[in-house]
Amino acid sequence: xxxxxxxxxxxxxxxxxxxxxxxxxxxxxxxxxxxxxxxxxxxxxxxxxxxxxxxxxxxxxxxxxxxxxxxxxxxxxxxxxxxxxxxxxxxxxxxxxxxxxxxxxxxxxxxxxxxxxxxxxxxxxxxxxxxxxxxxxxxxxxxxxxxxxxxxxxxxxxxxxxxxxxxxxxxxxxxxxxxxxxxxxxxxxxxxxxxxxxxxxxxxxxxxxxxxxxxxxxxxxxxxxxxxxxxxxxxxxxxxxxxxxxxxxxxxxxxxxxxxxxxxxxxxxxxxxxxxxxxxxxxxxxxxxxxxxxxxxxxxxxxxxxxxxxxxxxxxxxxxxxxxxxxxxxxxxxxxxxxxxxxxxxxxxxxxxxxxxxxxxxxxxxxxxxxxxxxxxxxxxxxxxxxxxxxxxxxxxxxxxxxxxxxxxxxxxxxxxxxxxxxxxxxxxxxxxxxxxx
Amino acid sequence: xxxxxxxxxxxxxxxxxxxxxxxxxxxxxxxxxxxxxxxxxxxxxxxxxxxxxxxxxxxxxxxxxxxxxxxxxxxxxxxxxxxxxxxxxxxxxxxxxxxxxxxxxxxxxxxxxxxxxxxxxxxxxxxxxxxxxxxxxxxxxxxxxxxxxxxxxxxxxxxxxxxxxxxxxxxxxxxxxxxxxxxxxxxxxxxxxxxxxxxxxxxxxxxxxxxxxxxxxxxxxxxxxxxxxxxxxxxxxxxxxxxxxxxxxxxxxxxxxxxxxxxxxxxxxxxxxxxxxxxxxxxxxxxxxxxxxxxxxxxxx
Numbered sequence: 001x002x003x004x005x006x007x008x009x010x011x012x013x014x015x016x017x018x019x020x021x022x023x024x025x026x027x028x029x030x031x032x033x034x035x036x037x038x039x040x041x042x043x044x045x046x047x048x049x050x051x052x053x054x055x056x057x058x059x060x061x062x063x064x065x066x067x068x069x070x071x072x073x074x075x076x077x078x079x080x081x082x083x084x085x086x087x088x089x090x091x092x093x094x095x096x097x098x099x100x101x102x103x104x105x106x107x108x109x110x111x112x113x114x115x116x117x118x119x120x121x122x123x124x125x126x127x128x129x130x131x132x133x134x135x136x137x138x139x140x141x142x143x144x145x146x147x148x149x150x151x152x153x154x155x156x157x158x159x160x161x162x163x164x165x166x167x168x169x170x171x172x173x174x175x176x177x178x179x180x181x182x183x184x185x186x187x188x189x190x191x192x193x194x195x196x197x198x199x200x201x202x203x204x205x206x207x208x209x210x211x212x213x214x215x216x217x218x219x220x221x222x223x224x225x226x227x228x229x230x231x232x233x234x235x236x237x238x239x240x241x242x243x244x245x246x247x248x249x250x251x252x253x254x255x256x257x258x259x260x261x262x263x264x265x266x267x268x269x270x271x272x273x274x275x276x277x278x279x280x281x282x283x284x285x286x287x288x289x290x291x292x293x294x295x296x297x298x299x300x301x302x303x304x305x306x307x308x309x310x311x312x313x314x315x316x317x318x319x320x321x322x323x324x325x326x327x328x329x330x331x332x333x334x335x336x337x338x339x340x341x342x343x344x345x346x347x348x349x350x351x352x353x354x355x356x357x358x359x360x361x362x363x364x365x366x367x368x369x370x371x372x373x374x375x376x377x378x379x380x381x382x383x384x385x386x387x388x389x390x391x392x393x394x395x396x397x398x399x400x401x402x403x404x405x406x407x408x409x410x411x412x413x414x415x416x417x418x419x420x421x422x423x424x425x426x427x428x429x430x431x432x433x434x435x436x437x438x
Numbered sequence: 439x440x441x442x443x444x445x446x447x448x449x450x451x452x453x454x455x456x457x458x459x460x461x462x463x464x465x466x467x468x469x470x471x472x473x474x475x476x477x478x479x480x481x482x483x484x485x486x487x488x489x490x491x492x493x494x495x496x497x498x499x500x501x502x503x504x505x506x507x508x509x510x511x512x513x514x515x516x517x518x519x520x521x522x523x524x525x526x527x528x529x530x531x532x533x534x535x536x537x538x539x540x541x542x543x544x545x546x547x548x549x550x551x552x553x554x555x556x557x558x559x560x561x562x563x564x565x566x567x568x569x570x571x572x573x574x575x576x577x578x579x580x581x582x583x584x585x586x587x588x589x590x591x592x593x594x595x596x597x598x599x600x601x602x603x604x605x606x607x608x609x610x611x612x613x614x615x616x617x618x619x620x621x622x623x624x625x626x627x628x629x630x631x632x633x634x635x636x637x638x639x640x641x642x643x644x645x646x647x648x649x650x651x652x653x654x655x656x657x658x659x660x661x662x663x664x665x666x667x668x669x670x671x672x673x674x675x676x677x678x679x680x681x682x683x684x685x686x687x688x689x690x691x692x693x694x695x696x697x698x699x700x701x702x703x704x705x706x707x708x709x710x711x712x713x714x715x716x717x718x719x720x721x722x723x724x725x726x727x728x729x730x731x732x733x734x735x736x737x738x739x
Contacts, residue, residue: 068704069703069704072496072497072703072706073703075497076496076497076706094497094498094706097498098497098498098499099498099499190596193584202687203687203689204683204687205704255583255584256583256584256596256598256601257581257582257583257584257596257598257599257600257601258601259598259600259601259602259686259687259688260600260601260686260687260688272584272585274584392497392498393705395704395705395706396705396707398704399700399704399705403518403689406687406688406689407603407689410601410603410688411603411688411689411690
């Protein structure tokens with residue numbers, strides 16, 4: 001009996017000891033994000049915050065492939081493991097209507113965040129539903145799809161001459177989608193193990209959708225009407241059909257086996273001398289100018305997504321806003337961090353560390369635009385971006401897009417019109433199921 | 439003196455003095471196991487059955503509405519789900535048949551006195567000891583048309599193993615065969631070494647040919663243990679997820695478990711995915727039952 005009592009007491013003591021250590025860490029905030037370079041930069045920024053205020057910031061990460069799953073598993077369990085989350089732009093609907101995010105509208109208005117950050121980032125990273133002036137996140141990491149290319153291949157006089165002879169105009173950074181296609185075709189030389197272009201084709205999350213959107217938006221097409229949820233006649237319009245055909249055409253000039261490619265593969269296309277041009281999020285470009293990770297760093301250039309035949313020029317939006325998790329017990333402390341984060345000096349530091357600031361003032365500054373070879377293209381892109389649906393059921397819409405577009409893109413099944421007609425029908429049914437529009 | 443089923447402890451023994459009877463030892467071992475099973479297996483199983491009749495979504499705070507058999511009706515009318523089942527069936531047949539052929543074949547080769555037999559057997563077992571995810575990542579590199587060693591070794595040029603919609607499923611099955619044939623081999627070896635030698639001697643005296651010996655002696659005697667291998671491998675192949683998910687994203691290689699994962703954890707259609715999980719469970723149970731019946735029949739012979 002005495003033995004039992006002793007061990008019981010020891011156990012209670014241990015629990016108390018652990019408990020007090022938890023309380024000692026009260027001044028600590030945990031931010032959840034995906035595992036990539038910007039998360040490391042955010043950790044460095046957090047260290048600065050700790051120096052200033054004594055509040056420890058921990059950035060917890062998980063690989064991209066299960067970022068969404070892990071975040072929502074924690075939300076669904078109403079867990080308070082994370083005080084803030086840097087969530088994907090498409091999560092806004094699910095995060096806000098599901099009650100997982102704290103409403104930041106008052107914070108937004110009080111600090112005039114709408115004026116501090118670039119308009120597109122406010123619209124897509126913070127507001128839900130569209131046009132409602134209700135805000136759920138602070139734009140943190142701006143991102144969009146851009147292009148990298150091999151300057152040395154493009155500037156080779158012999159190549160320039162041959163290109164001009166074949167296509168009748170100079171080989172240069174593509175001025176439009178037609179030039180993008182021509183250059184891809186020109187450099188497609190399987191016998192030399194050189195290929196034209198690297199694009200996104202992975203259908204497990206949003207990669208292929210982002211790639212297709214790049215063509216769709218620049219061709220003047222749209223996914224649908226975001227306020228009425230009308231999709232028929234929009235996602236299967238003539239412009240959208242032409243855009244899908246244009247994107248499929250690019251697939252012909254990709255390296256072999258390019259059927260499940262996302263950011264890793266697309267950067268490899270440049271580092272491994274596989275392709276002349278490669279599509280990727282700007283967030284993955286820092287490793288391309290680093291000689292340690294890219295032997296061709298000196299010969300890598302960047303450009304913004306080119307315009308389509310009608311002259312429209314847009315790009316698919318990536319990037320994330322930071323939200324306070326409604327189950328966190330330290331919401332006040334988290335709000336203080338956000339107040340610090342939106343300050344101009346902090347945004348400058350954030351950009352200097354390698355983060356893609358959304359602050360309009362910093363983006364417009366000469367200093368920012370000349371800091372790296374791709375910042376100018378990033379600045380140009382961030383003012384003409386569009387995004388996927390942000391409704392809570394976006395994942396179903398995404399899956400339907402993957403299900404319809406992938407077999408056409410990769411397997412060559414059916415036609416572009418059949419594909420997009422079927423997709424319009426799928427989306428209509430989904431919106432009907434959730435009682436939207438109609 | 440009447441005998442009881444449970445032998446009671448001698449009251450004067452040291453164990454009794456410590457206060458632990460056989461009964462309490464039994465409880466000590468069994469109760470945690472049963473509790474564990476109830477909490478982590480049986481309770482979720484029953485709970486999710488309830489969810490499968492609702493439109494519950496774990497990603498929202500909205501209450502679940504009872505929708506009756508709607509989820510089951512929708513799923514069984516969904517051509518994509520049927521195509522996933524067809525793909526899974528094809529995958530199971532190719533993969534299990536392949537493993538059986540390779541595994542049993544290698545076991546036949548090893549079932550004789552050769553030098554370094556132990557070492558060879560151990561080395562052959564290595565694939566099975568790797569993690570599925572690691573095998574998937576390695577084979578993705580091996581299959582790569584630009585730098586993969588398979589195309590290089592076989593002189594296939596730019597043959598697209600995973601990017602070709604027609605080839606992708608076979609490529610995944612091939613990897614599975616590579617990984618799990620050793621398991622069939624191990625079981626077959628155990629079965630083969632248990633075949634009494636005198637049967638072969640008798641067959642030799644009767645001048646039975648190698649085919650006759652194989653089909654009339656070896657195969658019938660090894661059959662029960664092979665059936666066990668088939669049951670295990672079929673169940674596992676039916677559930678394959680990691681390998682296929684990592685290797686390819688071709689719709690022609692989308693197994694039912696991948697569809698289930700996407701529905702449950704990407705789209706958060708919790709109610710509907712519970713229904714699909716039940717459909718899969720019933721199928722696996724049915725197939726396993728047929729096998730077990732057959733296994734009993736084989737054993738009786």
